[in-house]
Amino acid sequence: MKHLKRWWSAGGGLLHLTVLLSLGVLRVDLDLYLLLPPPTLLSDQLLLLGGPASSAYALSPLPASGGWGRAGQLHPKSRDLDPAAPPEEAGANVDGGGQAVQGGGGDPREARSGPLGAGEEETALAEQTAPVPDTGGCASEENEVLRAKHEGVDHSSQHEENEERALAQKENSFQQNNEDENKTAEKPDWEAEKSTEPRNEIHLNGTDISPSLEDLLQLLSSQPENSLEGISLGDTPLPGSISDGMNSSAHHHVTFSQAISQDVNLHEAILLCPNNTFIRDPVAKTSQPQEPFLHSHTTNPEQTLPGTNLTGFLPPVDNPMRNLTSQDLDLNIFEEIDLMSLLATENDLDQIDISQLFDEPDSESGLSLDSSHNSTSVTKCNSSPSMCDEGATGYSTDYDLGAVGGYYQEPNKLCHVDDDSGFHGDLTFQHVFHNHTYHLKPSAPESTSEPFSWPGKSQKIKSGYLEDADRNLSRDERHAKALHIPFSVDEIVRMPVDSFNSILSRYYLTDLQVSLLRDIRRRGKNKVAAQNCRKRKLDIILNLEYDVCNLQAKKETLKRERAQCNKAINIMKQKLQDLYRDVFSRLRDDQGRPVNPNLYALQCSHDGSILVIPKELVASGHKKETQKGKRK
DNA sequence: GTGTGATGTCATGCG
């Protein structure tokens, strides 16, 4: 029963009642384990890209693109909630929306409802609905738990159909995403750039967001000093209305800065108290020491990207909005950047990608940026490639994370933006991109101001940043994330073999990715099998205990029945003896004298008559019958 | 520090 207690302690619960029954001469101790449904388990997908719970931004659910790099964008309209609401509330609203926020709108530690793994979660869910058979006996309660567990295990297969359906949809969307990316990559730079313009409108929600922003700006303008703790809006050249600036292709090169600025304003504004007093995000407070560092990285983007055309998508050097960003913007914003870079799945770094990143409203470019460890990512980028490798892996060097290929080679674009030192060519670009994205965890609760340097695995493990970020990710999940596998571990494990093989063959995957996929699938399958095996073993043990208990009860019953039979036999003997005496007391011989019971006996004949015969004849008769029986 | 249970993983065998 201890097993059961611990087993249920994971997600559900057992109400343990000890009942003492008195059944006549028996006392039976019954351990009643009442099944309590485990707490509602959130979707496993919530774990995938969970973001900080403190994020004040509403993260949209993962769009149909299916890729990892399409989550976490800002929905400015979703922030038309109470401006005074704390960021935690906003995040809670996101999580409470009933949608699987795969883009990282919540603390994964909260999203994960306990130590249950994927299979256990499924089992626990099944156990909630599993009927509990009514069984009797001293071990029936144990069997109830047992059968409930069994049904939970069997119940897991009921989800497979839906999962396969969702998997196929996701796979299609992923393929479509790749196709779209390829199409975009084939376009000239200008065309790709042009193609991103409409997305600006979407990104900012066009007219939907503009009124609110205008209202905010008006509200800010109403301030006598036009300032918010050093944020001088008067120095911020907003090209007309924000919507105009965003929708105008003429202002395309300031889109990014504007986007950031608007988000900053929105973010800052949402922290405004009803009395228009500015409240700083506590996370931002903690990140303030990083500001000089951040600022230095964003000061001269032209130097950051030599030989590239990225400058057009970067905030101008003298853009006051950039100063606003670097000095007063909540540094949580840049965690989103890291998240986006982590989620990036395109192949090459080029101008198109950068423009898409900065302009594409539906992508991670939400620039809704809520991050607290931007400096960490920047520093990682500045680190040597080997360091990036170490930091990127986050686990043993089973997989060389630097060798990312296939469809998932999209570099971390924003790393380019932030880095100001190490880029002297595309090779360096890609190398750093490939590496530093792996260790970026969107859910890192706080940033670390110390420069990133992970000389070894031990130090990497010691890093609180990684500990917090990876704590809720299994090894395979980290591996898959690191290699940009666009499927969750659960999907990889549960998808049919045909789908799995089609994925392996349809997409250009590196050997590393294929190996990782196969390993994840094998380990996942075996993990479930081991869980089932242990449950079966426990089932067998419990059944045996149940059988032992039943047999012991049956033995006691038989003992009681035997005692009762012996007692009845004795009573019958006594009654027979009394009847004998009564009969002989009434018998008289021919002379009227009483018949001696020691010399005579009563014998029933075949016809039912009763004869009184001497015991000698009875004895001889018995001998003759015995002899006849022997002869026969 | 040690024991124990839970869990993940690997190796192996079987269908």
Next chain:
DNA sequence: GACGCATGACATCAC
């Protein structure tokens, strides 16, 4: 032969 499954054995972690 690939695959899934079952299971023993081992390692690791948490309590």
